[in-house]
Amino acid sequence: MIRLILHRLLVSIPLLLAVTLLTYVLDSFAPGDVAATLPQGQTSLKAYLALRHKLGLDQPVMQQYGHWLWRALHGDLGTSYFSGERVVNLLNQRLGVTLSIVVGVLIVCVSAGLLLGALSALRGGIVGRTIDILSIAGLAFPSFWVALILIEVFAVKLEWLPAIGYTSIFASPRLWLMSLVLPVLAVALHSITSIAKQTRDAMGEVMGRDFIRALRASGLSETSVIWKHGLRNAALPVVTVIGLVMISALGSTVFVERIFVLPGLGSLAVEAATNSDIALLQGATLYFTLIVIAINLAVDVSYGWLNPKVRT
Amino acid sequence: MKKLLAITAGIVGAAALAGSWQVPAYAAAKPVLTVGTAFAPLGLDPSISGNGRAGTMLMPAYEPLVRTRPDGTFVPALATKWVVSPDFKSVTFTLRANAKFSDGTPVTAQAVKNSINYWVNKKGPFSVNLASLTSIDVLGPTEVKLNFSTGNPDVLYNFNTYWLAGDIIGPAALKDVGSLRSTTDGAGAYVLDPAQTVSGKSYTYVPNKYYYDPAAIRFSKIIIDVIPDANAAIAAMKAGQVQFLVSDALTANANHTGLPKNLRIIADPVQWVGMFVLDRDGVINPALKHRRVRQALNYGIDRQLVSKALLGAYALPTDQIQGKGFMGHDDALEARYPYDPAKAKALLKAAGYPNGIPLTISYSHDTFNATLAQAFAGQYQKIGVKVTIDEKQNFGALIGPLIQKKLSAIIFTSNSDSPNIAKFQTLMPNGSLNPFHSTDPKLEALIAAASALPSDKAASAWQKVYARVVELGWFVPLAATDVVYFVSDKIVAHKPRHEVVIDLMDLKPAK
Incomplete structure (x- = not known):
């Protein structure tokens, strides 16, 4: 099993390099220029050019990436062009929110999906047909719309849960849990049926x-x-779907965090991309990639646990 | 599987037992004020901050030198007394003796001098307002005199909550100005708590224990949440999580029907929105140097239709840049550019453009600006003006190319504040929104004449200024628009007027 894990981790290194390089290259094509966006670059053309030079933006893209990579290998992800805060601190501040959502989605999807799938396989009939209908409905109703409906019903009408915001688990476990219910449901409802169908x-x-x-x-x-x-x-193909669902949930955090005003990595990545804050964007991309690698590794380890033949 | 089910059941059960959403116990003594806004600041440094709605994050932490009331009068804040010289070329502030910054350092005349000097030299978006500042004299521990090369009858406005020069920054932060991006060092009623703040998302302010007037601290905490999605913001208001929402006319028009009884909209038309024709010398777009072309753009927009359809009761269609009830507004000017596409086409033809002109309209990304830009594009199509829409991802991304003279026209919102301050943005050759340094001798003479008069005698002179501006077609105003706030019945708030925005410090818990 250790060999399996080491092998998977080694294979992940090129993935990390490819994703971060691609982010740098794509960002260089995107419109917008951080030096023109920052107040200190707006006073004059001279100040703008000086700021570009100071930030290294006048260097070739590959050279910029090389500098970033070298610093990253030494544990330094740089500082945000806008807030001036260390990128690592900004990311760590928000990591817990995103992980809370992803883990919440995992728990809800796996427990509900397996239960419904197994029931459908054993009983068939109405449970199976209901799952089929819900699958189509899940695809038809986009998650952001589901999120707004959930807010309207559970926060505005019933007043059971908060409409927006996030409370740290250390501040109040109860409020933390309540702040996660609607965001997790908004993402999970879409995916429960995928797992249920695969399980069935x-x-x-x-x-x-x-x-x-x-x-x-x-x-x-x-x-x-x-x-x-x-x-x-029956779990082997189901685990594959769970892995895909988790990665999809990670992507969904971008809109969920926006609608529910959650201070997570997804909204941070959007802000960084919007502001052309490449240092922060690279950091967020790195964290997202590491989470995807962790999910894939967990899936691979699960394969090994479920089927010993895979371990070799 | 059993374990998994048990964990899930435990979580669901805990959530059910937790009951309905309640305000945390720690807020029980004094209420917590939660404010929603769509604007995430680029930093918390008053010298480079946006103002108005974009300056919301500064309000709790920075006490201005003076405050403007809705009727246009000034009341003490850090300064208890002020004297403006008869020629308006100097102003002397007397500071309150017991004012302290959030680290306990006293607010002295020297601290005020250092802060204002920093604010001016940082060359932020409004530093041009104090371009004529020549020196600052410290007359005593609590007395400071500012000297200007040219007189400004409305000089005090610069030091209120809206215009930011009076947001005095503490000595500690001035020694480490980088700290101002993520912390505050003001003498306001509150201080930012970085531990409870997530930059760009949620800002938490706790009471400043050194604030000179503890009775004015009415909330145990102020939280300002950045809520970019208007639907989510309204839902949060309805759910009672947000008590005060900084909003806009478009959102108000879309949501004013069916609001629950515990919510209300406070609005007043103290701003104006429209298209700023920046390239008046035709550097980028040669057609725009012709006055007739700019006038054609004014005739080619159906203000009544667009304003009513998009902004409803939260805007008044106008073709001038000073709202009704503000100095310089002239009802007679409203008839200058009636919607007349035939006349617009004729003017274009007379200027040498019988087939119309291309026009790029830029704006900073938000739903309000995007909708207006599309409306302008749709209207102009009818007179042969082919619009290219150029969306910039944020305010900073708009201002950068604007200063570099790369934009020919922008959708922008300005305000109907004091003409003596607004001129520094829109009309003067070095104005922050006049990147091509457009000049008109007649206009400059009119501005000089109006600026020399005391405010109570200047109305007619400013009317002449704005009549000239309308004639030149430097702008295509669409409507005098409301500043809009959604307010819950848990909060007492007054309508804004001459202070342009509602200062968070004016909000009170409802009894």
Whole structure:
């Protein structure tokens, strides 16, 4: 298993380099110039050119990237052009929010998706058809619209949950939990049905196999046959979908954080891109990529746990 | 699986037990004021900050030298007394003796001098207002005199909440000006708490224990949330999470029906919005150097239609740059540019452009500006003006190319404040919104004549100034627009007028 993990981590290094390089190159094509946006570059043309030079923006893109990479390898992600704060501090300040959303989505999607999928496979009928309808509905209703509906119902009408904002878990675990419910649901509703459908298909196939009949014949309880043996054998393709759902949820944080006014990495990345704050954008991209790598690694490790043949 | 289900059930159960959303207990003694705004500041340095709605984040932490009341009078803030010389070339402030910055350092005349000098030399967006400042004399520990090369009857306006020069910065921050990007060092009622602040997202202010008037600290905390999505902002107001929302006429017009009883809109037409024709010498777009072309642009916009459709009751269509009720406004000017596409085409033809002209309109990204730019483009299509819309990602990205003379026309909102201050932005050759340094001898003479008069005798002179501006077609005003605030019934707030924006320090909890 350790070899598997090391191998996956080594494979991730080119990915990190490619993503950060691509971000630098794409940003160089984007309209806007941070030196013209910053107040100190706006007093005169001379001040603007001096600021461009100071920030290294007059250098070739590859040279700029090389400097960034060299500093990043030494643990220095630079400072934000706008706030003047260290990029690492800004990212760490917001990492918890995004991770809270992603983990929340994981818990809701996996628990609801597996439960609904298994029920659908075992009972069929109305549960299966409902899942099919919800799948189509989930695709038809965009998440930002779902988010606004959730706010209107649960925050404005019922007043059960906050419409916007985030409370740190250290300030108040209760308020932290409540601030996450609607954002997590807005993202998760879209994905629960994907996991449920995959679980249903895989479970349906596994439950018809000979070894299931053998287990039942050996006198094992039905609960044990279904949840311990059936679900574990059906889990391999489901885990793949869960991994994809998590990565998709990470992307969704961009709009969820905007609508719910959550101070997470997604909204920070948007602000950095909008302001052409390349140092901050690179940092956010790096963090997002690391989270994706962590998710993929978790999926790979799960494969290994579920199917020992994969470990070698 | 069982564990997973147990965890999920535990979380759902905890959420259910938690009950409805409530204000945290720590806020029970004095209420918390939560303000929503769409504007994220680039920093918290008063010398380079935007003002008005864009300056909201400075209000709790920086006490100005004076405050302007809705009726245009001034009341003490850091200064308890002021004397403007008869020729308007100097102003002497007497500071209150017990004022202190948020680190406990006393507010002295020397501190005021250093702060104003820093503000001017930083060459921020409004430093041009004090371009004629020649020296600052410290007359005593609490007495400071500012000397100017030219007189300004409305010099005091510079030092109110709106125009920012009077937002005095403490000595500690002036030694480390980089700290002003993410911290505050003012003598205001509150101080930014960096530990509870997330830059660009949420700013939390806690009471300044050194504030000279503890009774004016009416909230245990002020939180300013940046809410870029208007729908989310309105929802947060309805849910009671935000008590005061800094908004705009477009949002008000879209949401004023069906507002719950606990919410109201406070608005007043103290601003104006329209297209600033910047390239009046035709450097980028040669057609714009012709007065007839600029006048054609004024005839070619159906102000009544566009204003009513987009802004409704929160705007008054106008073709002048000073709103009704403000000095220099002239009702007679409203008939100068009635909607007349045929006349617009004729003027274009007479100027040598029978097939119309190309026109690039730039603006800083937000829904309000984008909608107006599209409306202008649609209107101008009918007179043969082919508009290219140029959206800049934020205010900074607009101002940079503007200063570098790269923009020919912009959608912009200005205000109907004191003409003696507004001229520094819009009309004077070195105005911050006059990047090509456009001049007109007749206009300059009229401005000079109006500026020399005391405010109570200058109305007619300023009317002549603005009549000349309208004639030159330097601007295509669309409407006098309201500054708009959504206010919950938990808060008492007055309508803004001559102070242009509502100062957060004027908000009170409802009894």
